[in-house]
Amino acid sequence: MLNFVLLHGKGGLKKDGWFTEVKRFAMSKNIPVLSYSFPVVGNISYLDWKKMFELKILPYLSKDTIMIGHSLGCGFWQKYMTENNIHTPIREALFISPAVKSRGIPLIEDFFKTPFIYENIKKSANEFTIIAGKKDQYIDSSLFEFLAKKIGAKLFLYEDMDHMSQGKYSNHPELISYLKKNY
Template structure:
C-alpha cells in the first residue's frame, strides 16, 4: 500500500509531523512518498495538480494524505478524476472553498468544487481538524467533512504545525491503518 502525503503552504517533506509519520508507516510496510510541491511560497493550483498526477500510479492501492493547502490540491486533482477509487483519503486541517483568511489563495477556488463527484473518488474519507486552528477555522473542517461524507476527528492541536509542538500525529496513523 502506498501513502502519498501532500504538504501545505510553505511546507516541505521534512517538516511538522511528516518525518514521524513516514518512519511509522515504513516500519509497518507501507511505501511512503512525501514530495516537495512546486513553489510552496507562491503555490499555483494547476502546478500542484500536475505534480499530483505524476505521483499517482495505482489508486486502488494508494492512500492520499493532505495537510492544509495540500488538502485543497487533492480536492482539485479529484475534481476531474475518473479512475478507480482510492483506498482512502485523509485531510488534515483541510478546506474546500474560499474563506476570509485565504486571501493569498483566492485563485484556487475560481469555480466551486463538485463535491458530489469528488466524494466518490475514495472508499473512505477521514477529516482531522482542530477546534483551536488559527489558520483554517474549525467550521471549514466541519463543512468539508459534511460535503464529502467523511468521518470527522476533532483534535486540539492548532494547525498541526511543528512550531505549535506537533511533531507526531497519531490520529493520521490511526486513520491510515483504518483503511
C-alpha cells in the same frame, strides 16, 4: 499493495513533524510512501501543482492508496477531483486540517476560484477521514464539519489541536494512532 501518498500544504514538506512520523510508521510496516515537493515559493499556482501531480503522483494512485493531505494539499485534491475523474477510487483520503476556502489568503486563491463539486470529490476515494482541531488558527472548525458532511467523511475534531504544522501537534500523535489502528 497498500501505499501512502502525502500531499503537503502551503508550507511544503518539513524535515521534521508529522510527515516524518508518517514516513517512519510506513517504513516500520513496509508501506511504500510517495511524497513530492510542490512549488510553494512566490505565486503558488494550481496549474503548477496540477502538472507535477499528474507527472509524479497520479500514475501511482491505485485502489490501495491512502492519500494523506494537509491543508492546501487537501484543497488541491478537492479542486483536482472536481475537475478530473480518476478511474479507480483510492482506498482512503485522509484530510489533515483541510483547506476548504481561500480564507482571503491571496497566495492560495488560485485553488479556490471555482466551487468544488462534492459529488465528484466523493467518487475519488472509498473512504474519507478528517482529522482537525478546534484551535486551528487558519481554518474555522465549522468548515471541517461542513466538508465532512459534503463528502461523507468521518470527522475527528480535537478540542486543543491547532493547524498541526507547529507546536505540540507538529508530530501529530492522533494521526499516527489512527494509522496504527487502521493500517
